Amino acid sequence: METNNTAETVFVIGECMIELQRGQVAQAMDYRFGGDTLNAAVYLARLTDARRHRIAYVTALGTDGLSDDMAASWQAEGIETSRVQRLADKLPGMYLIETDADGERRFHYWRGDSAARHWLRGPQAPAILAQLAGARHVYLSGISLAILSPADRDVLLATLARCRDNGGQIVFDNNYRPRLWEGAQVAAEVYHRVLRLSSLALLTLDDEEALHGPATIEQVLARTSALGVAEIVLKRGGEPCVLWRDGQTQEVAAPPVATVVDTTAAGDSFGAAYVAARLAGKSAADAALAGHRLAGCVIGQRGAIIARALMPS
Numbered sequence: 001m002e003t004n005n006t007a008e009t010v011f012v013i014g015e016c017m018i019e020l021q022r023g024q025v026a027q028a029m030d031y032r033f034g035g036d037t038l039n040a041a042v043y044l045a046r047l048t049d050a051r052r053h054r055i056a057y058v059t060a061l062g063t064d065g066l067s068d069d070m071a072a073s074w075q076a077e078g079i080e081t082s083r084v085q086r087l088a089d090k091l092p093g094m095y096l097i098e099t100d101a102d103g104e105r106r107f108h109y110w111r112g113d114s115a116a117r118h119w120l121r122g123p124q125a126p127a128i129l130a131q132l133a134g135a136r137h138v139y140l141s142g143i144s145l146a147i148l149s150p151a152d153r154d155v156l157l158a159t160l161a162r163c164r165d166n167g168g169q170i171v172f173d174n175n176y177r178p179r180l181w182e183g184a185q186v187a188a189e190v191y192h193r194v195l196r197l198s199s200l201a202l203l204t205l206d207d208e209e210a211l212h213g214p215a216t217i218e219q220v221l222a223r224t225s226a227l228g229v230a231e232i233v234l235k236r237g238g239e240p241c242v243l244w245r246d247g248q249t250q251e252v253a254a255p256p257v258a259t260v261v262d263t264t265a266a267g268d269s270f271g272a273a274y275v276a277a278r279l280a281g282k283s284a285a286d287a288a289l290a291g292h293r294l295a296g297c298v299i300g301q302r303g304a305i306i307a308r309a310l311m312p313s
Contacts, residue, residue: 007051009080010279011132012041013058013140013156015116015147016070017093032303033070036141036175039265039304043272043294044139045078046311053137053279056080058128060119062091067115083131085122090115109179111147120152129155133162139275141173142207145190146180157193164197172198173271176207187211195227200278202271204235217242221249233274233288235267241292243284252288257296265304270295 014037020029038057045055057079061067063086070092071081093111111117119125132138138160145153160170172194181187188211195201201224208220215223217234221244224232232244240251270291277287293312301310 007054008136009054009056009131010044010048010137010139010275011056011058011083011135012037012044013132013138014038014041014144015059015093015111015114016057016061016074017095017111017114018066020094020096022098033073034264034304036143036173036265036268037139038074039268040139040141040173040272040275041074041079042077042305043269044276046308047273047276047290047294048279050078054078054080056083058083058119058132060085060087060090060115060122062086062115063088064091067092083124083128085115085119085124085128087115087118087122090118092116114147117147117149120148120155129159132159134166135163135168137169137171137279138163139171139173140194141175142187142191143175143177143180145194146177146187150182150186153190157190157197160194160197164199169199170194170197171200171202171271171275173202173267174204174207174211175267176211178210184211192227195224195229198229200231200233200275201229202233202235202267202274204267231284233271233284233291235270235291237263237266241270241288243288245284250285252285252292254292255289255296257300260299262302263299266295266299268304269298 014035016033016035016038019032019034022029041055041057057074061070061084071084074081093114096108098106148156164170176187203220205220209215220234221232225244234242238254240253243250243252273294274287274291277290297310297312298306
């Protein structure tokens with residue numbers, strides 16, 4: 001990938017995994033690559049002006065063939081991969097999707113010792129952390145933090161604090177997966193810490209309630225803004241999203257979607273389009289509309305990453 005030295009780097013931190021689904025042939029499996037922050041990175045790369053912003057993924061992979069395929073697919077999307085460490089003794093995580101007769105999906109994970117969990121212990125980690133500390137833009141999710149050891153979380157959060165103190169903008173998506181955490185109390189404490197560093201919080205009411213218990217929209221906004229977050233987006237699926245900024249709230253309705261095929265990456269794509277629009281200088285309301293439009297296209301197709309030809313104009 002050709003590097004533009006004048007463009008600002010948007011660092012996206014997280015994990016991409018191998019997704020398995022039963023194929024059309026008996027005993028066969030189809031595979032693809034997926035992960036919340038990887039989905040966001042792909043859509044950010046498609047939607048941002050490469051002359052102004054380049055998207056860099058921060059993670060770790062193995063040295064196996066599937067890891068090679070992953071990295072190549074990211075590069076094909078215009079994602080910068082020099083901060084993707086390759087750990088010889090590790091492999092990417094993997095998950096299997098099973099769909100029952102009613103169309104309900106069940107997920108089975110093999111990620112306990114995945115390469116991405118160890119990226120902060122890789123040989124390039126000190127250099128990457130130094131770059132993050134001086135970054136203008138960092139994007140991460142609850143999953144980005146959940147997969148790390150407590151000690152590694154502390155290191156990353158300390159680096160993000162330096163980034164914030166240096167004028168960097170941190171975007172946090174609250175994707176909450178209880179099975180990845182040591183417990184809800186630990187997760188709540190870590191979320192509290194990262195939100196205190198964040199400029200923009202991308203939240204869903206479902207995840208907020210799963211972590212903190214039942215709450216109204218007003219309570220979620222009050223709790224989050226009290227931590228110093230300057231801009232909050234509360235995503236609510238097909239319902240209007242709620243924006244909070246400078247003490248003011250605004251709802252932005254989603255255009256109707258004719259057919260919902262697969263809601264995978266609805267939130268990831270919304271967040272990416274929102275951030276891309278804000279980076280381009282659009283208003284929060286226009287950014288939310290861009291998020292709704294992309295999410296509407298994504299859920300109308302199967303899979304997290306839709307073809308470029310299906311992207312909204």
